[in-house]
Amino acid sequence: MHPPIPVTVLTGFLGAGKTTLLNRILREHHGQRIAVVENEFGEIGVDHELVIDADEEIFEMNNGCICCTVRGDLIRILGSLARRRDRFDRVIVETTGLADPGPVAQTFFVDPDIQRDFALDGVVTVVDAVNALRHLDESAECQEQIGFADVLLLNKCDQATPEGLGQLERRLQGMNAAARIHRTVLAEVPLGEVLSLGGFDLDRALQREPAFLEPEYPFEWTGIFELQAGVYTLQLGPGADPAVDLWLEPADAGPEAVRRAAEATLRWSAKEPLPARELAPGVQVRQALGQRVRLPVIVPRAGCYALHTEHRPDELDLVLADSRGKALRPSQEQVHDPDHVHDDTVGSVAVSFAGALDGDRLMLFVRTLLREQGQDLFRMKGLVEIAGRDERFVFQSVHMLFDAKADRPWGPGPRKNTLVFIGRDLDRAELEAGLRACRASAP
Amino acid sequence: VIASALRLAVDDWPTALRWDSDASAVWVGTAAGSVVRVPLQGEAQTVRAHRGGVRAIEALPGGGAVSLGEEGAVCWMVGGELTREIALGRGWAGALARSAEGLLAASVGAEVHLLSADGERLGTRGPHDSTIADLAFRPDGQKLAVAAYGGVTLHDVRGPRARHLPWTGSMLSVIWRPGARADVIACGCQDGSVHFWRLPGGEDAQMAGYPAKPDRLSFRHDGAALATNGDEIVCVWPFDGKGPVGRPPVQLVGHEGPVRAVSFSPGVELLATGADDGLVKLWVPSRTTRTVESLPLAGKVEHVAFAVGADALWLAAACSEGQVAVWRLG
Numbered sequence: 001m002h003p004p005i006p007v008t009v010l011t012g013f014l015g016a017g018k019t020t021l022l023n024r025i026l027r028e029h030h031g032q033r034i035a036v037v038e039n040e041f042g043e044i045g046v047d048h049e050l051v052i053d054a055d056e057e058i059f060e061m062n063n064g065c066i067c068c069t070v071r072g073d074l075i076r077i078l079g080s081l082a083r084r085r086d087r088f089d090r091v092i093v094e095t096t097g098l099a100d101p102g103p104v105a106q107t108f109f110v111d112p113d114i115q116r117d118f119a120l121d122g123v124v125t126v127v128d129a130v131n132a133l134r135h136l137d138e139s140a141e142c143q144e145q146i147g148f149a150d151v152l153l154l155n156k157c158d159q160a161t162p163e164g165l166g167q168l169e170r171r172l173q174g175m176n177a178a179a180r181i182h183r184t185v186l187a188e189v190p191l192g193e194v195l196s197l198g199g200f201d202l203d204r205a206l207q208r209e210p211a212f213l214e215p216e217y218p219f220e221w222t223g224i225f226e227l228q229a230g231v232y233t234l235q236l237g238p239g240a241d242p243a244v245d246l247w248l249e250p251a252d253a254g255p256e257a258v259r260r261a262a263e264a265t266l267r268w269s270a271k272e273p274l275p276a277r278e279l280a281p282g283v284q285v286r287q288a289l290g291q292r293v294r295l296p297v298i299v300p301r302a303g304c305y306a307l308h309t310e311h312r313p314d315e316l317d318l319v320l321a322d323s324r325g326k327a328l329r330p331s332q333e334q335v336h337d338p339d340h341v342h343d344d345t346v347g348s349v350a351v352s353f354a355g356a357l358d359g360d361r362l363m364l365f366v367r368t369l370l371r372e373q374g375q376d377l378f379r380m381k382g383l384v385e386i387a388g389r390d391e392r393f394v395f396q397s398v399h400m401l402f403d404a405k406a407d408r409p410w411g412p413g414p415r416k417n418t419l420v421f422i423g424r425d426l427d428r429a430e431l432e433a434g435l436r437a438c439r440a441s442a443p
Numbered sequence: 444v445i446a447s448a449l450r451l452a453v454d455d456w457p458t459a460l461r462w463d464s465d466a467s468a469v470w471v472g473t474a475a476g477s478v479v480r481v482p483l484q485g486e487a488q489t490v491r492a493h494r495g496g497v498r499a500i501e502a503l504p505g506g507g508a509v510s511l512g513e514e515g516a517v518c519w520m521v522g523g524e525l526t527r528e529i530a531l532g533r534g535w536a537g538a539l540a541r542s543a544e545g546l547l548a549a550s551v552g553a554e555v556h557l558l559s560a561d562g563e564r565l566g567t568r569g570p571h572d573s574t575i576a577d578l579a580f581r582p583d584g585q586k587l588a589v590a591a592y593g594g595v596t597l598h599d600v601r602g603p604r605a606r607h608l609p610w611t612g613s614m615l616s617v618i619w620r621p622g623a624r625a626d627v628i629a630c631g632c633q634d635g636s637v638h639f640w641r642l643p644g645g646e647d648a649q650m651a652g653y654p655a656k657p658d659r660l661s662f663r664h665d666g667a668a669l670a671t672n673g674d675e676i677v678c679v680w681p682f683d684g685k686g687p688v689g690r691p692p693v694q695l696v697g698h699e700g701p702v703r704a705v706s707f708s709p710g711v712e713l714l715a716t717g718a719d720d721g722l723v724k725l726w727v728p729s730r731t732t733r734t735v736e737s738l739p740l741a742g743k744v745e746h747v748a749f750a751v752g753a754d755a756l757w758l759a760a761a762c763s764e765g766q767v768a769v770w771r772l773g
Binding site for chain 1: 455458474475513533573574613654656763
């Protein structure tokens with residue numbers, strides 16, 4: 001049996017530098033023979049030996065209860081290439097600038113022959129560092145290309161400002177937390193960063209930016225206060241917005257109190273809170289802002305409490321005062337990263353926690369999730385511990401199509417489950433709660 | 444009685460296999476673009492016919508063969524000589540078919556080119572809505588079935604009339620039921636099903652649930668059964684009486700790898716199958732579900748073909764390692 005031939009899918013908007021990257025890959029002396037499946041508008045050097053012209057043809061396929069779209073032309077071409085496999089070591093599929101990468105990626109999951117002969121090594125999306133922010137706002141396809149990527153090449157970085165690059169990079173990371181991002185000029189990147197990704201390098205992607213394991217909180221600030229039973233007053237100044245959302249939640253005094261309280265609050269946080277008359281533990285309110293607002297805070301029993309505010313206290317002139325009017329200082333406080341707040345409908349949710357999962361529960365959760373939300377879930381990647389198994393378990397999906405397999409054994413270090421979901425309008429709390437319920441120790 | 448008649452290596456992965464019209468030789472096309480004529484007696488002759496891989500070969504009634512290459516050209520060969528080449532254009536070279544009278548049809552992209560046996564262009568059919576995957580002439584040669592994504596289109600060979608038989612799905616192969624009535628068209632589909640239509644009414648039905656695509660179909664000589672791949676198991680559907688709807692197929696279990704080639708013999712009930720397990724197997728499905736004979740080859744068996752000679756039945760097979768084998772049966 002031959003090992004599967006790795007396939008790299010190259011996407012990117014027109015003019016981003018896809019062709020530049022392709023030419024660089026073909027000209028570099030990497031000792032690999034590459035077959036290129038070029039789109040109908042491709043313009044690469046004609047002297048390359050194995051170039052196949054593809055007329056992108058989208059087929060709808062029904063596989064049992066699963067509907068998906070695939071590239072019909074690619075199924076044919078790969079089938080033919082499999083019979084010439086002694087002539088090349090890898091395949092690069094170039095897509096047109098406006099293509100949704102979904103059908104290309106799904107092609108590698110639906111045909112048993114292709115699954116045996118080829119392996120999707122990675123989706124590389126070339127991004128125009130100068131114009132990408134505009135493309136992202138104007139085009140669903142552009143957002144999809146970001147969402148599907150394993151590697152994002154921020155090209156033409158010499159023509160962009162450092163601030164613009166930082167802004168773009170943060171936005172791209174928010175949309176696709178699992179992708180590796182490289183800043184390039186003329187698509188100059190070590191080829192090891194775009195080829196031979198092994199399809200799965202979740203650890204590395206997440207190590208780069210562990211902050212992305214943090215949820216996107218609906219509040220920017222959390223403070224932990226030690227309060228006695230009684231009535232306190234929250235004083236608020238005018239602020240920039242007409243109203244502000246506020247939460248109060250029982251907390252503890254431990255070193256991770258802010259994070260624990262924030263995550264606990266996230267689970268019950270509502271999108272449309274009640275208008276405020278008073279603030280009490282376990283209640284989220286929306287307080288209209290005026291010249292000077294005083295909101296009663298009811299504390300039923302003494303203890304630690306977390307106060308979360310939609311904006312930072314200094315923006316609100318916020319003061320929590322006791323019954324004698326004395327301002328209180330929090331014992332711990334944290335500003336949550338406001339960069340996570342953006343308007344992209346494409347986004348990512350990364351979840352990480354310890355505790356072996358029950359294999360059957362996980363499969364049921366994943367199947368249900370893909371069936372119900374697969375259209376909006378571009379990709380899912382996971383590396384999990386299954387109860388009773390010594391190997392790591394890796395899985396990935398493209399829309400509703402799913403592939404799971406045992407990986408190498410766990411090392412001596414701590415084991416944990418890491419999953420990344422990339423798609424449209426994802427619900428972090430629901431995903432995380434669903435996954436945690438798959439733990440073998442869960443009730 | 445099965446006797447090995449010859450074994451031979453060709454220069455690359457065989458992609459097409461056809462018997463010469465008088466059963467005196469087999470024509471083998473390869474992924475390298477060569478067409479090799481392998482006579483039962485004498486030396487093999489190789490024609491470097493195509494720049495791309497060979498997609499299909501058809502034997503010509505008076506001797507010689509014609510082939511379609513991935514680069515979109517059709518080549519004529521007599522013996523080891525390339526006698527004619529016609530470039531049909533750019534696009535996916537899907538299929539080549541020959542009618543009983545010797546009329547040729549070749550598809551490139553979404554268009555069918557009709558050609559006479561000696562290379563005269565007789566016009567085109569299409570373009571169709573999607574790239575053509577397969578072609579099949581009705582046994583009487585008067586109609587041509589064109590399979591593509593979205594169903595089958597039936598073209599009058601002598602006129603512009605066409606009829607579309609729609610089905611949502613990617614049709615990979617198309618075959619007519621043999622016999623004077625030619626009243627069934629069957630397709631193997633990418634989504635793991637076999638779809639068929641009854642003519643002239645156009646009523647359709649499908650057999651679904653294959654784990655892989657059933658892209659090779661073969662009717663028994665009398666049209667009473669349809670053998671299909673799409674699994675390690677070969678399914679043979681009953682097409683006698685009311686047909687396969689509501690009736691189970693005969694399941695032939697024995698191959699230990701995906702089945703790639705399926706072919707009923709002409710005249711008598713004998714089924715040959717080839718699979719990734721490197722075996723050619725012979726079956727008589729109406730009598731027993733057990734293998735009648737297993738013939739080993741050096742690689743994945745992708746092609747099997749029968750021919751009726753003057754005094755014997757011949758079977759040819761080709762496998763991924765470039766091995767071509769011929770057996771004499773009975």
